Amino acid sequence: MKLLNLLVDLIFPPKCAFCHKIVKDGTILICEECEKNLPTTRDFGRQKIEFVSQCVAPLYYEDDVRESLRRFKFAGCSGYAKAYAPMVADCIRQTILDQFDILSWVPVSRQRLRKRGYDQAELLAKAVAKELGLRAEPVLKKKRNTPPQSRTGSAEKRRANIAGAYAVRNPELVRGKRVLLLDDIVTTGSTVRECAKTLGLAGADAVLCAAVARKRE
Secondary structure, X not given: OHHHHXXXXXXXXOEOOOOOOEXXXXXXXXXXXXXXXXXXXXXXXXXXXXXXXXXXXXXXXOHHHHHHHHHHHHOOOOOHHHHHHHHHHHHHHOOOOOOOOEEEEOOOOHHHHHHHOOOHHHHHHHHHHHHHOOOEOOOEEEOOOOOOHHHOOOHHHHHHHHOOOEEEOOHHHHOOOEEEEEEEXXXXXXXXXXXXXXXXXXXXXXXXXXXXXXXXX
């Protein structure tokens, strides 16, 4: 197995999830330089979003972080979830670890899942849950495919684009519970706001959010 891993590394050398430079140790997904220089958020990236009790993120969505998340989302780099998970889990430990009962994620539509081959937020949630010694549970489904939020425009247009797009899988599972939703990026907050609103209408006691990155203030 070691020989096979060496051969794979020779053909497909491991690269840093952020700067995309080759790293010597294939078990390390972030190079030392990026680990020191990533744009870390102030106060764990806390931001106010309607219907969301707290939203935290360890990084700002800019430069190498933006390009990394785009590769994660659109270019098949699903393994990046393992690179993001430790920093997101550490952010959660320091802020909201005792404030939720269920850990879940913001799901993509079935059409997007078929096209992409994976749900990046689900992979992130499962990797973060593993870091925290928890289990990720699916609580939402996306009822209809919507144009990507990044191409929609203003915050108002984004809210309209996503309105009514989500449904709760099993209201009994979330009723009276505090739900933590994982997502890759929070920009205007329209998507997580809609998810939180949907969960609240189903009886969730509170909804929190954690992401890899957020838009800078």
